[in-house]
Each structure stands twice: as C-alpha cells, then as structure tokens.
Amino acid sequence: MSFFDQGALIGVMTTQPLDRLLDYKAPPGGCQTGDFVEVPLGPRKVLGVVWGKGQGGYDPAKLRSVIRVLDAAPMREEMQAFLTRAAEYTLTPMPAMLRLATRSPGLGDPPSMRRVYRLGRGAPDRQTDARRRVVETLKDYGGLAFTLGELAEAAGVSTSVIKGLVKQGVVSEEDSPRDLPYPALDPGYGGAVLTPDQAAVAEPLIAAVRAGDYGTTLLKGVTGSGKTEVYLEAVAECLTRGRQALVLLPEIALTAEFLTRVEKRFGARPAEWHSGVTMTERRRAWRMVSEGGASLVVGARSALFLPFRDLGLIVVDEEHDTSYKQEDGVFYNARDMAVLRASICSAHVILASATPSLESWANAEAGKYSRLTLDARFGAAQMPDMRAIDMRGETLPSSRWISPRLQREVEARLERGEQALLFINRRGYAPITLCRACGHQIGCDHCDARMVEHRFLKRLVCHQCGETKPMPSQCPSCEAEDRLAPVGPGVERLAEETAGLFPDARIAVLSSDLYGSARALKKHIVRIAEGQADIIIGTQLVAKGHNFPLLTLVGVIDADLGLQGSDLRAAERTFQLMRQVAGRAGRSDRPGTALMQTYQPDHPVIRAILSGDEEGFWRAEAAERQAAGVPPFGRMAGIVLSSPNVQEVFDLGAEMARNDGPLRQIGAQVFGPAPAPIARIRGRHRVRLLVKADKGAPVQAAVARWVAQFKWPASLRLSIDIDPQSFY
Ligand code: ADP
Ligand code: ZN
DSSP states (O other), rough: OEOOOOEEEEEEEEESSSSSEEEEEEOTTOETTTOOOEEEETTTEEEEEEEEOOOOOOGGOOOOOEEEEEOOOOOOOHHHHHHHHHHHHHHHOOHHHHHHHTOOOTTSSSSOOOEEEEOOOOOOOSSOOOHHHHHHHHHHTTTBBOOHHHHHHHTOOHHHHHHHHHHHEEEEEEEESSSSOOOOOTTTTTTTOOOHHHHHHHHHHHHHHHSOOOOOEEEEEEETTSSSHHHHHHHHHHHHOOOOOEEEEOHHHHHHHHHHHHHHHHHSSEEEEEETTTTHHHHHHHHHHHHTOSSHHHHOOOGGOOOOSEEEEEHHHTTGGGGEEEEESEEHHHHHHHHHHHHTTTTEEEEEEOOOHHHHHHHTTTTOOOOOOOOOOOOOOOOOOEEEEEEGOOOOOOOOOSSSSHHHHHHHHHHOOOOEEEEEEEEEESEEEEEEETTBBOOOBBSSSSEEEEETEEEEEEEEOOOOOHHHHHHHTTTOBOOOEEEEOOOEEEEEEEEHTTTTTOOEEGGGGSSHHHHHHHHHHHHHHHHOOOOOOOOOGGGSOOOOOOOEEEEEETTTTSSSSOOTTHHHHHHHHHHHHHHHTTSSSSOEEEEEESSTTSSHHOOOOOOOOHHHHHHHHHHHHHHHHOOTTTEEEEEEEEEEEEHHHHHHHHHHHOOOOOHHHTTTTEEHHHHEEEEETTTTEEEEEEEEEEESHHHHHHHHHHHTOOOOOOTTEEEEEEESOOOO
C-alpha cells in the first residue's frame, strides 16, 4: 500500500466503461492505494478506487485532481487482486468488475442517523400485558437498540404503547448512526450434539478453518444428513478465530429458513445480502462487512464481492445449483469465484451438496479438493425407497399423466393424513411431442431443439428460433400413424388432472412464477409444511432444501424430461434433480417412497438414480465427457454477438470463425456461428460461437487476442462466457 501526497500522480479505476486506469492528482490531504474516491470525468463526478501510481504521459497542466476521498474503509489489496484475477479469468473489463464490488447505495456518504429505542431506567405507572412485552423484548435482546417499527413488531404492540413508555422513562429514545454493527454471534450458543458420523466430518473442517490456510473441501451428504449442522460448526470455529464467514445459498426463498437456523445456533441473526434486501440494509451490510461489524453474511452469489475485512470461510451450499452461474452482465460462476477469492485471502471453502457437480467431483478425484461424506440421514429419517414406474406397462388415457399405480399410492397417503408431492419440472403448459411407438420426439428442423405444442396456436413452436409447423399425424421417424402424443405437462396442467382425480384433496401448486415475492412464496411454503395441503404440485423449486415433515410420497411425473436435449449436462442435471426431489420424502420419522414414472427404466441415468450408485454414475459420466474432451476435461468459451441487423451479426460471426489464428495457435477449435439459444432478444439478433480447447490451454489469453483482431460497428455487442453452463 502506498500513500500519495497532495498533487502526486495516481491511477484511478472507475466504474465507467473505460478499459484503463485514469490519471489524476492526489487531493489535498493526500490519499492512499485502495481509497474510494470521487473524480471528475468530463462534466460528471464518478466513483473510483485509487489503484496505484499514475501512468503519466499527459500534459501535467491538464491533469485534474481527485474531488474527495470517500468516508469508507479503503479497498484491501487482496480485493484488488481478487477483482483483477476474476476479470482476467472471465475476460470482463475491470470497471464492470468494480461495479460488482461497489454495489452499496450511498457508499462513502457520512453515516445518517435514526431514532432508536432501548431499555430506560424508569418504572411504569401502571403495568399492562403490552407494556410488559415491550420491556421483556428489550431485556431479551440485552441492550440492543430497536427502531420504533422493529420494537413494535418484536413485542407485538402498537407504537403508541412504546411512546407511552418513553414518556415515563421506561424506554429511552435517542439518535444513533443508521449503520449499526450486527449483533455479535455467539459460537457456543446452541450447537447440536453431533452424531459420531457428523463429528468425524466436522473435525477436519474445523481443523482446516483453524489452520487458516486456503483449501477447498467437497462436503457431500444425502439430503437431511446434517451437512448444514456440520458446516455451521466450521462457521463457529471461524467466528471463534475472529474471522468472518460467508454462506452462499442458491435461492432467496431459502434464506428465511436458514436465518432462523443461524439464530438458533448463534443466538442472533447474521447480515443478509441478496436482491430482497432493502437499500438501507444493503448499505449497512456493505459498511459493516468492511469495518468488521458483521461476522457472518448469508447471501446470494454477489455477496462474494463484499469488502470483507478478514474472510476465513466461504460455504457454497447446494454447490451444483445452476443459479450460481451468472449469465448476464459479468459472466461468472460463484462457486469458482469463491475458490479464487479464498485462495487469495487464505480462507477455507466448503462446497456442500447431496449431488455435487461433475466439476467438483472431478476436482476431488484429482486431489485438488478434499472430500468428506455423510452417508446416513440424521435420526430416524431414511433415504426414501426409490422405484420406477414403467410407463410402457401402464394404461393411461391420453392427456393424463398420473399412472394408476401412482394414483393408488397418493390415495393411500391421503387416507393416512400424509402428504404427497407430484413433481414436474415444467412451468406453465409446455409439453413434448413424443411418438409412443418409437419414442422419437419431434424436433426443430433448424435448431437442435424440441418443438413444443401450443394448444392456442394449434401448432408446434420452436422456442429457440420461433419456427412453427402444424402438428403432423405421422411420426417423422418411424412413420407410425396417430401415435404422436404430448408428454410432460406443466405444473398447472398437472394440477388440473390432480383435482379431477382427487376431488376432496387440498392441492397446492409450488412454482416460482406463481408468486409475486420471495416472502409470499416463503409463507406459502411454511403453510404447506404445517400440513395445510394434501397434495403438492411442484417444479424444481421444491427440490431445493425445503423441509416438509408430513411428506412421505414423491411422484416424479416425467423422469425422462431432462435426459434428452443437447445440453452436455443433461444427464448430470437429471441425476441431481431426481435425487434432490426424492430427498424430500420421509425427512422426519415416517419412511418415504419416491416413484419415478419413466418410459426408459433401463436408461443408465435412471438406473443410477434408482440403485443409488452415485459413484458409478459419476465415473460413467466423467468417462463420457473425457472421451468427448468437454468440461471439466476440456475448456470452453461461449461468444455471443448481437445486433439489430441480422445480416451484420451473421457476417461478423462468420468473419470471426474464419480468422481464428490465435485460437489455432493454442490448438483450440471454433464452432459456429449458429443462432443463439434465444435467437432474438429485445429486437437484437444473436449468434453464438463456441470455442473448445484442451484442459491446460490458455483459453482466456487466446480468446482475448482473437476478439481484439476485429473492428466492431457501434451497433454490435459482444459477450464472452468462459466455462459456459448452457450452450447449444
Ligand atoms: P442437510 O443440510 O444435509 O440437508 P441438515 O443439517 O439440514 O441436513 O439436517 C437435517 C435435519 O436434521 C435438520 O432439521 C437438523 O436440524 C437435524 N439434525 C441434523 N443433525 C442433527 C444433530 N446432530 N442433532 C440434532 N438435530 C440434527
Ligand atoms: Zn428452431
């Protein structure tokens, strides 16, 4: 870190889209590396960070001075290093990276004040229940200050009760800075007694955190085995060491449940960071993380870019989840960035999952990550009994998806007062058209995609290129007449069928698009868990970590749904999703059953799911990808060009494909241009190129040299996705 006296030449990284450092003069009083500053840029004032010495070469007379140094803890050197390395890895311009790290409203503004309430010294003239609750609430939280609204809510009283107590001096009223530190977490507050299996896994994790070096551990364990319980022990150790911890969750809807758990374990709630957090809380969280007033943060992937003062542990829960990959703006995978950040600040990473990604599995196999496994569910809970329903042998009327066998099983649950879940990973009304004679699915002639039946339009539509055609009467593959049938209804259509089959059952539909807010969804989930529904119809939303104690049957309507398709991760995703869904059944003391309706009971993925032979599945999947030279055994980069002019964008794509010298130098190949999965967005036509290289090849550098060869028209936009998750 260097200090610059007034007038010294400094280089400032701004959040403006200019891919270089800008030279300025240090302001009166000087500044130091990492300072957040406001600088003039043309007629505007913009946010920046003092990155180091200036480059010089400008007319010193024209050099402008930093306007002011903001009132915020300077960016640490390790954060600069992290952003730089992340930018290099993802081929993202630094300003875009810096924007991720400065997402705090009013960063650098002087702290504002707010009115807070604490326990005073006076005694009330007259005791009432409401008054007693206020006093008890304040005592419970030992000296903590509340806002009027918070206190009224926590005590369950009206604000006038509190105002009355203020008049009598029972409650004190004062102004205090808005950005209060978070209540301290107590590592010894409420830990569970771990089972011997859990303890055997917790010990090495605790030791790793204690050692204080970088390392990554894959914590694999069936749903309900106590992974959370165990990694909270590692968090406890981290807090004991006085270092900060970060827990990443894939879904905001899960945070509420998790926060309650943290409170039970550590006696107070942690800081939260995700899109559902208010501006004021965001500001507070950002500031307190940087000043050490927040020891634990629970958040979404963007929490990785918070200015931690001393980060000692990052937990990536459900590490296989696709929502960790950001695919707009800056393309990054939070799991990989967690490992990068941890390696820079000497923190430990725990990747937790019942069904790890093949990437992490391969890294563990290769010895880059340690691996710890929890095989048994906690307590009486057993992994559900998993069986296939061979749909080729079930007689189902058309436009019905619940087999007679599944129907009987659901009825049995209803009679016993237990819950059943019917799972279909399709929102809305989006089926496949399948030939019941040969199993062929109608695809688009122009894309590698299935055609989707639209009843209103009475046509088949390709969701990728928009191509439509009338429904044929013959199978294009085996030419059988009238054997084409829609398969795989959306949740809403399935709910209709369910209501017809079980007219007296209370049915709840759980699909992320049906709720206005995470809060509404969460409320709904809590009501369902309490038993206010007999049958749950859900999409993949239900597969993620929710607990339904009364649930004893999971019926997977179409286990084949994820098996086809051109995505190289289709088998992996299906395997993970099915295992997770099945994990919903029998989480407490009643045994669960999972039934999978399939037309392909002999498919290797279905067999692996049913037999529970996970290692076998991973080995087979790894061998296949290794043979194909695709991730994680090869490298890929996806390039998307977009422009309002369809001809222009295809021409440029073809030009890029022709001039692939820098890629050939590293032995990489380029495929395309092809229409992107979504061929047009908001009037912009999109084409995609795919770069494929060997594992060790310096892909980023080659891609950077490759794209630098071209002069783009202003109308063109280019995005680069290193290690893309979805590509076809
Ligand atoms: P996972 O994260 O692997 O799904 P959890 O940590 O959520 O598993 O544990 C599943 C359930 O079992 C939770 O309700 C948890 O509180 C409980 N549980 C797990 N281990 C213990 C333990 N050692 N003592 C008490 N309860 C436990
Ligand atoms: Zn198409």
